[in-house]
Amino acid sequence: MTDTSAAPSPGPATEDRRPDAGLHKALGFWSLLAAGLGSVIGSGWLFSSLYAAQDAGPAALLAWVIGGALMLLVALVFAELGMAKPESGGLVRYPQYSHGGLTAGIVGWAMWISYVGNPPTEAAGVVQYAAVYLPGVYDGKSLTGLGIVIAVVLMAAFVALNWFGVLLFARSNTVVTAIKILIPTTTVVLLIASGFDSGNVTDHGGVAPYGWSAALSTIATAGMVFAYTGFRNVVELSGEAKDPRRTVPRALITTIVVTIVLYLGLQLAFLGAVPAGMLGGGWDGVNFDSPFANLAMILGLSWLSWTLIADSMLSPSGSGIVYTAANARNVFGLAKNGFFPGSLTTLNTRGVPARALVLNFVVGLAYLLPLPSWHSIISVTGSIAAFTFQIGAVSLIAFRASGLTRHDTRLRGMTVIAPAAFVVSSLVVFWTSWSKLWIGMVIIGLGIVWYAVVWLRSDRAVSELVGGTWLVVYLVGLTILSALGSFGGAHLIAAPWDSVVVAAFALATYIWGARSGTAYMTARPEMVRRLRADADLDRGDAPEPARQAHSMVSRAFPRGS
Known part of the structure; x- marks a missing residue:
């Protein structure tokens, strides 16, 4: 069999035949930061505080801290990956380079499934808040038929804004993001100043009325992972970034730090603003259709309430626009990997992967019918999204060991940060309730089946399967x-020993995965040489002689070799 570790991918008819060559490198630091913050500050801030309080009470504050710490670790990993090899759709391309098709297929499928659910989630969030002034769109538990129609129209608008190019997307999103930061910040200040009751944090069952395990479970199931996950869109758009070696890590880390502070403030404000009279049945009995808007009205801040209702259209829509852009690049990367048809790498005249936009829109519609509410979609996609954080850590170690990264594209402390990110990500997945986790694992299993079909129908090497064996074992072990x-x-393994066992298992798997990736890349020096040349071009580091050399390397070692 021919080794297809770097699958062929069609591109424009230019000297540089990479599909990325048609993408416009127009995004600077502020545009990337707006993409990160615009993704993170979506419908998550409008709803997550409510559902986290229902599940964990005041202990939800701990969950936000753990979730934020995890995201910071993961962001540092992806920051170095984005510096070393900036590439649109990079989150699914990095495992292709480091471990081959099976690993990239599993991770890419899981990432796509979790990402493609975001625009319908954001659209559902807009409609749910709109129930205040649009009767008949939300019945208290799910969207009505009219609500679903409005959500579909919103999703189509997200696609339209992305269709006309990355510059229009960046300009519109930067303005929207500035407003989106101002409104939740104002909400925190006013709710704490107007009606904060510190007794809500210590009374009514104490700080952890449902146990600390409930706080850990809520990281994935109450929308926290969903709320933080948007930072990865900075990496997804790195192939269209100017000076990615500097702008990508700065945008990633700034996004996480800002949002950790913001979400902790929002959760604290929510906990203190709920009237004590509503807590007689415990935190799980608290329910609002429009949480912060309802609280503002109760406290007599009617102008804030209506501002929040207006923002409920802006914040989720802005996030939906960014995710629509990023997931099109995700499909773009999967198509370059050979997991999806190569036709999905086709760009329109404005440098946008238009066919990928259409595919995601159609698949996204399938979420709204069986899962017609914000919380129902999040409860399914949360654990899948958390799983996709791990692979960056093992890919990074393989990149370093194979010599793909350079001294000026390495961050300090990564030998500790990478395994910590992998282990903590594994724990977040494990802390998801079994009733929800098994559904996510079945969905991921469908991706493995699809990859098996692709592998059997194409001329792919057995080494593609060997490079992904560790990940299959990891998924099976975590499920058991x-x-x-x-x-x-x-409960055959009692707490906290079950978490200890999972952490040990995750660390052992990390070591296996890192060694597997290192062996995979070391056995392909021609691929590493081409990737290094590509990275120099993508970063703009290569002088003209190097560009000519890159063309010679590409001809000598084409992507299918």
Whole structure:
């Protein structure tokens, strides 16, 4: 069999035949930061504080801290990857380079499934808040038929704004993001100043009325992972960034730090603003259609309430626009990997992967019918999204060991940060209740089946499967441990020992995965040489002689070699 570790991919008829060559490198630091913050500050801030309080009470504050710390670790990993090899759709391309098609297929499928659910989630969030002034769109539990129609129209608008190019997307999103930061910040200040009751944090069952395990579970199931995940869109758009070696890591880290502070403030403000009279049945009995807007009205801040209603259209829509852009690049990357048809790498005249936009829109519609509410979509996609954080850590170590990264594209402390990111990500997935985790694992399993079909129908090397064996074992092992553990499982392994076992298993798997990736890349020096040349071009580092050399390398070692 021919080794297809770097699958062929069609591109424009230019000297540089890479599909990325048609993308416009127009995004600076502020545009990338707006993309990150614009993704993170979506419908998550409007709803997550409510659902986290319902599940965990005041202990939700701990969940936000753990979730934020995890995201900071993961962001640092992806920051170095984005510096080393800036590429649109990079989140699914990096595992292709480091471990081959099976690993990239599993991670790419999981990422696509979680990402493609975002625009319908954001659209559902807009409609749910709109129920205040549009009767008949939300019945208290799910969207009505009219609500679904409005959500579909919103999703189509997200696609339209992305269709006409990355510059229009960046300019519109930067303005929207500035407003989106101002409104939740104002909400925190006014709710704390107007009606904060510190007794809500210590009374009514105490700080952890449902146990600390509930706080850990809520990281994935109450929308926290969803709320933070948008930072990765900075990496997805890195192939269209100017000076990505500087702008990508700065935008990533700034996004995470700002949002950790903001979400902690929002959760604290929500906990203190809920009237004590509503807590007689406990935190799980608290329910609002439009959480912060309803609280503002109760406190007599009617102008803030209506401002929040207006922002409920702006914040989710801005996030939906960014995710629509990023997931089109995700499909673009999967098509370059050979996981999806190569036709999905086709760009329109404005340098946008238009066919990928259409595919995601159609698939996104399928979320709204069986899962017609914000919370119902999040509860399914949360654990899948959390799983996709791990792969960056093992890919990065393989990049370093193979010599793909350079001294000026390395961050300090990564030998500790990378395994910590992998282990903590694994724990977040494990802490998801078994009743929700098994559904996510079944969905990921469907991606493995699809990759098997692709592998059998194409001329791919057995080494593609060997490079991904560690990940299949990891998924099976994590599923078994969840079934046996205390987070909705059989309780055959009691807390906290089940988490200790998962952490040890994750660390062992990380070592296996890093060694597997290193062996995979070391065995392909021609691929590493081409990737290094590509990275120099993408970063704009290569002088003209190097560009000519890159063309010679590309001809000598084409992508299918």
